[in-house]
Amino acid sequence: MLELHAITAGYDRRAPVVRDASLTVTPGEAVGLLGPSGCGKSTLARVAALLHRPASGTVVLDGTSVRHYRHRAPRAQRTAVGVVFQQPRLSADPRLRLSDLIAEPLRATGRRASAPARVAELADTVGLTPDLLTRRPHEVSDGQLQRACLARALVLRPRWLICDEMTAMLDASTTAALVRVVEDYRTATGAGLLAVGHDQTLLDRWCDRTVHWDTVTSAARKTPA
Amino acid sequence: MTERPPAPVPAPAETGAVTAPPPAPAAGAAKTEPAKTEAAKTEAAKTGAAKTGAAMTEAAKTEAAKTEAVKAGPATALPAPPAGAGAAGRAPVLSVRGLSVRFLLPGGRRIAAVTDAHFDVAPGECLALIGESGCGKSVLASALLGLLPANAQTAGSAHLGDLDLLTAGERTLARTVRGRRIGLIPQSPAAHLTPVRTIRSQTEETVAQLTGERNRSALRTAAEQAARRAEFPLDHLDRHPHELSGGLAQRAATALALIGDAPLLLADEPTTGLDRDLVDRTVDELRRHVDADRALLIITHDLAAAERVADRVAVMYAGRIVELSEADAFFGAPGPRHPYSRGLLEALPDRSFTPIPGLPPELGDLPDGCAFAPRCDRATGLCATLPPVTGPVACHHPVPAPARTPEDVRA
Numbered sequence: 001m002l003e004l005h006a007i008t009a010g011y012d013r014r015a016p017v018v019r020d021a022s023l024t025v026t027p028g029e030a031v032g033l034l035g036p037s038g039c040g041k042s043t044l045a046r047v048a049a050l051l052h053r054p055a056s057g058t059v060v061l062d063g064t065s066v067r068h069y070r071h072r073a074p075r076a077q078r079t080a081v082g083v084v085f086q087q088p089r090l091s092a093d094p095r096l097r098l099s100d101l102i103a104e105p106l107r108a109t110g111r112r113a114s115a116p117a118r119v120a121e122l123a124d125t126v127g128l129t130p131d132l133l134t135r136r137p138h139e140v141s142d143g144q145l146q147r148a149c150l151a152r153a154l155v156l157r158p159r160w161l162i163c164d165e166m167t168a169m170l171d172a173s174t175t176a177a178l179v180r181v182v183e184d185y186r187t188a189t190g191a192g193l194l195a196v197g198h199d200q201t202l203l204d205r206w207c208d209r210t211v212h213w214d215t216v217t218s219a220a221r222k223t224p225a
Numbered sequence: 226m227t228e229r230p231p232a233p234v235p236a237p238a239e240t241g242a243v244t245a246p247p248p249a250p251a252a253g254a255a256k257t258e259p260a261k262t263e264a265a266k267t268e269a270a271k272t273g274a275a276k277t278g279a280a281m282t283e284a285a286k287t288e289a290a291k292t293e294a295v296k297a298g299p300a301t302a303l304p305a306p307p308a309g310a311g312a313a314g315r316a317p318v319l320s321v322r323g324l325s326v327r328f329l330l331p332g333g334r335r336i337a338a339v340t341d342a343h344f345d346v347a348p349g350e351c352l353a354l355i356g357e358s359g360c361g362k363s364v365l366a367s368a369l370l371g372l373l374p375a376n377a378q379t380a381g382s383a384h385l386g387d388l389d390l391l392t393a394g395e396r397t398l399a400r401t402v403r404g405r406r407i408g409l410i411p412q413s414p415a416a417h418l419t420p421v422r423t424i425r426s427q428t429e430e431t432v433a434q435l436t437g438e439r440n441r442s443a444l445r446t447a448a449e450q451a452a453r454r455a456e457f458p459l460d461h462l463d464r465h466p467h468e469l470s471g472g473l474a475q476r477a478a479t480a481l482a483l484i485g486d487a488p489l490l491l492a493d494e495p496t497t498g499l500d501r502d503l504v505d506r507t508v509d510e511l512r513r514h515v516d517a518d519r520a521l522l523i524i525t526h527d528l529a530a531a532e533r534v535a536d537r538v539a540v541m542y543a544g545r546i547v548e549l550s551e552a553d554a555f556f557g558a559p560g561p562r563h564p565y566s567r568g569l570l571e572a573l574p575d576r577s578f579t580p581i582p583g584l585p586p587e588l589g590d591l592p593d594g595c596a597f598a599p600r601c602d603r604a605t606g607l608c609a610t611l612p613p614v615t616g617p618v619a620c621h622h623p624v625p626a627p628a629r630t631p632e633d634v635r636a
């Protein structure tokens with residue numbers, strides 16, 4: 001399970017953007033989190049991806065409480081979660097070729113040897129051609145770069161996927177293609193998904209259930225965890 | 226990347242290309258036949274009401290009617306435009322013919338960003354240019370604004386009244402076109418607004434620039450008027466951009482775009498990153514300006530936004546406009562006729578949510594035939610040749626059109 005209990009988080013302690021939010025994703029489940037922009041849902045997604053330490057509240061990942069975030073999180077927890085953000089250009093190192101971008105988590109976890117085979121396999125999965133893999137981010141379109149970012153998120157075979165507005169910048173066909181990649185991966189591995197977005201039609205079609213930001217935060221207020 | 230034998234840069238003129246409507250009878254011709262004017266206006270009002278999801282206000286109608294009267298004023302009798310020409314058979318504000326843009330890269334590589342685009346936009350009409358990122362639609366916008374980088378070559382023409390935007394000098398474009406004859410509604414208002422100054426001071430400055438007004442109280446009044454037109458709340462004028470919500474920042478940018486009273490508005494991905502209800506509000510506001518007789522060219526990958534705002538839709542694939550259709554027919558029945566357009570629409574989450582297989586081709590390495598062929602389930606051997614562009618669809622095997630009445634037939 002991926003459990004978020006009474007999370008309060010933000011960048012300014014006096015004005016947290018997330019107050020008292022609780023949400024649970026069971027193994028293999030796809031949950032859509034729907035909310036307007038600026039509501040704090042992206043911050044909550046970063047907490048769930050272990051990239052942002054909450055001011056209070058707890059994250060429990062497969063039964064183990066998370067005590068450390070970002071690079072200080074233990075490897076077993078860090079590698080259990082894959083994350084894709086809205087803007088691929090902000091999350092991709094502009095100096096890396098797409099193949100290196102996808103392999104980055106493998107290198108970071110000392111699995112360099114498996115990189116070529118794994119990258120080739122994933123490139124095929126997300127629909128990137130060998131030619132595109134040799135290019136750097138500024139030489140590909142947003143859609144192609146986002147395909148690479150999704151491949152990077154899957155490279156360590158995470159049990160949980162966090163997709164924060166993954167398709168907000170993309171056209172309808174690329175959106176459908178990336179969602180299909182995520183769903184094929186989940187079917188094959190039983191991974192759980194938290195998809196954060198503002199498009200109800202998309203989340204309803206994609207996920208097992210869609211929860212509204214208001215209920216995530218107010219339900220927590222009524223029944224503190 | 227393989228280099229193709231260099232194509233002549235002025236792409237061969239393909240007459241009768243994907244252009245609907247056909248050119249109006251005479252440049253600057255105002256529609257004069259009273260009955261037709263009335264009918265067209267009512268039609269426009271109806272469309273407007275339907276598009277904005279709310280009845281068009283009486284005030285807006287009067288406003289539109291007034292504009293209409295002024296526009297039609299001194300015109301002499303001219304033959305009625307051919308049936309089905311343009312939004313209301315009016316002379317287009319913007320008329321693009323055979324527009325091509327090539328980027329020359331070091332090493333002799335050529336990127337065919339836009340190839341042989343033909344379209345018109347009439348007053349009181351919104352044309353949505355849709356397609357995936359990298360298909361050339363933003364390059365087309367830059368070409369119209371004279372904002373292409375130095376390594377770009379253009380061919381064809383893009384007439385804004387008598388002025389060809391493609392050959393006009395930077396001085397003309399800067400002084401008389403951008404802001405004055407074309408109002409630009411930017412992709413990211415946050416980047417367009419100056420962060421350290423209030424909306425009021427930026428609005429007043431734009432008024433001063435565009436009108437030459439120097440009187441402080443006149444500037445203040447004009448700035449407030451501009452804000453009102455874009456429904457920007459006056460009590461927020463003294464705020465800085467970062468103190469505004471995304472929606473209000475977008476309205477502030479729209480207010481600036483409207484100051485020059487430009488007959489053509491160009492909106493480049495105006496809804497990227499906005500929530501659905503903010504998208505709806507933004508395009509509804511754009512629609513209001515169309516209903517007040519402006520022409521709007523909106524460039525977007527957001528099909529729902531396009532459906533909400535547009536009268537006509539132009540679909541771009543690999544640098545070419547492959548289909549140009551009435552929005553109602555495109556999004557409703559009978560639906561798009563080009564296989565790519567069909568695929569794009571079917572990919573929507575409220576339709577079949579099925580992606581088009583494969584990837585779009587590289588603009589530096591386009592095939593000689595139809596660029597969609599490797600992804601197309603209707604492709605045949607014929608598709609290795611460039612599809613003729615004689616109708617509203619550039620395709621050898623378009624999805625058959627249902628039987629139509631003669632007035633419905635385009636081009």
Ligand code: SF4
Pocket residue numbers: 563564565595596597598599601602603604605607608612619620621622623
């Ligand atoms: S020309 Fe041929 S390949 Fe191209 S879209 Fe039409 S049917 Fe498909």
